[in-house]
Amino acid sequence: MGRKLLLEHINVPGIQTFEVYRQKGGYRAVEKALKSMSPDDVVEEVKKSGLRGRGGAGFPTGMKWSFLAKPEGVPRYLVCNGDESEPGTFKDRYLMTHIPHALIEGMIVSSYALGANTSYIYVRGEMMPQIRILEKAIAEAKAAGFLGKDILGTGYDLELYVQPGGGAYICGEETALLESLEGKRGNPRIKPPFPAVAGLYGCPTVVNNVESIAATVPIVNDGGEEYAKIGIERSTGTKLISASGNINKPGVYEIELGVPVEEFIYSDEYCGGIANGKRLKALVAGGSSVPILPANLISTTIKGEPRLMTYESLADGGFQTGTMMGSGGFIVFDEDQCIVRNTWNFTRFYSHESCGQCSPCREGTGWMENVLYNIETGQGSMEDIDLLWDIQRNIEGNTICPLGDAAAWPVAAAIRHFRDEFEWHITHRDESQQRNYGLAHYADPLEYA
């Protein structure tokens, strides 16, 4: 069993309440940080920990914090990104539902480190029940003197609020999130200036993912060096993985970074193998945006080395034969799944979620969706595959925010690894809706188009 830092007490009855969370050692990090550490000490520990942003980009959290501008007399803000919308990812929902005080405690410690006196947790609006849970947790923490004025008599003030979103994937992008928090459409901002200089209300702001913020609690408690002992190389600590798709045990798992991918899929401690005795066909390892891997590149890299659950190993081989850790949205496809249909589905998602600011993304995602739909429904031509390749290539890198890249990569990877399946849809027009490519039997007709 790997070490658990975030979910250690997840099964303790009543851990959602302040009382039980506190009994289990909760809020020690607040006491330690506020009473015996300077804000810069906390930043230093987070730097030493090697913690990398858990929302998807994997940027070192301590370094992000150290970029925060600190002009005199200007408020600074910490905003927690709880907009969790990347298909395949549901770890933040799990954390906020079952152990909300871990996030609240992390918010207090992190706000202290950054010198923020007002902080916001932006949660996607569909998570109304989680918003209520967090609001209750905040009220409990405040009643116990861990929030509000003069926390624990240290002179540090902090108000914490939960902000609901309105249903938009793009608001997971940090500048779109800030626009949304200011009561506007979620259109990403042009950078620079970065939020660290001009963020919420034009003030210096740090935006961190829910899991990153919760991870600051064990980092403060045990020290950054202890945290960095877990994991491999630049992939330190533990990571929440959201496992879904055709597996026996879907759910959220906290792993020590470095677990072999094969073990994660087949071990009973984690996914428990492919459901219904089927074979593994493909894997999306880090949320819908990352390149899909075919079965032969999942357990081992192209060099034949075991593939591990680390930022580096998952990316081994670049986009040609590797993928990305992303947000840890681990989607497993069995032999009955149609890659063309899934690529169309993901592309429809990006088309629906494009904010419309940049024409390559606005027009390109919708165009790809149509072309993919035609191929999937037996109306495609061979030129369509090259057309798709051309469109995705012209979206990638040509947009203000990474949504364009996120829409391009899954299409590119699907064509790169499963081109024969696209071609089969074109050469077997009638059959393409009747059964899946290259497999002897056909299980479950997809009636809904």
Place this chain on the structure above:
Amino acid sequence: MLSIKENQPVEFSSELFAQFGEIVGRYPEGKQKSALLPILHLVQAEYGWLSTDAMDKVAAYLGIKPIEVYEVATFYTMYFLEPRGKYTLEVCRTGPCCLVGAERIMTHIEKKLGVKENEVTPDGLFSWRGVECLAACGYGPVLQIGPEYTFYENLTEESVDQLIETLRNKAQHEA
């Protein structure tokens, strides 16, 4: 111009205004526009959808232009710009849920309710639609029902039938 099929004049209650005021208090002075998304959720929970009149009154309350409310209400998918059924079943239609049968569930709901996506049943009780990823991929297929956004997970045809039956009974008791 904003394409609104119908309007509905509203008068916000003093309780609702009190809730608005609590929300505005979360932001620095002069930044009350930040309250727009949470306030629109409250208004929709009250009336079931956002009529032009409701949006205009929110604009007046926050001291912003009506267009600033319209552009937000039309951008985000959770806001309804026309009346819906009392219960709107929102089924996740994105990849991971489709791997475990979400498309079959949507087909079933369509047949069961006898209305197409975004239409309302003649009794005014139900509407349904497919929505994008709800961040519950490990528990799919899933659907949610506002305004509380209660979640129903690991759906089967049978559990959907039961849910619809339960909601129908609930509505009858409330009527």
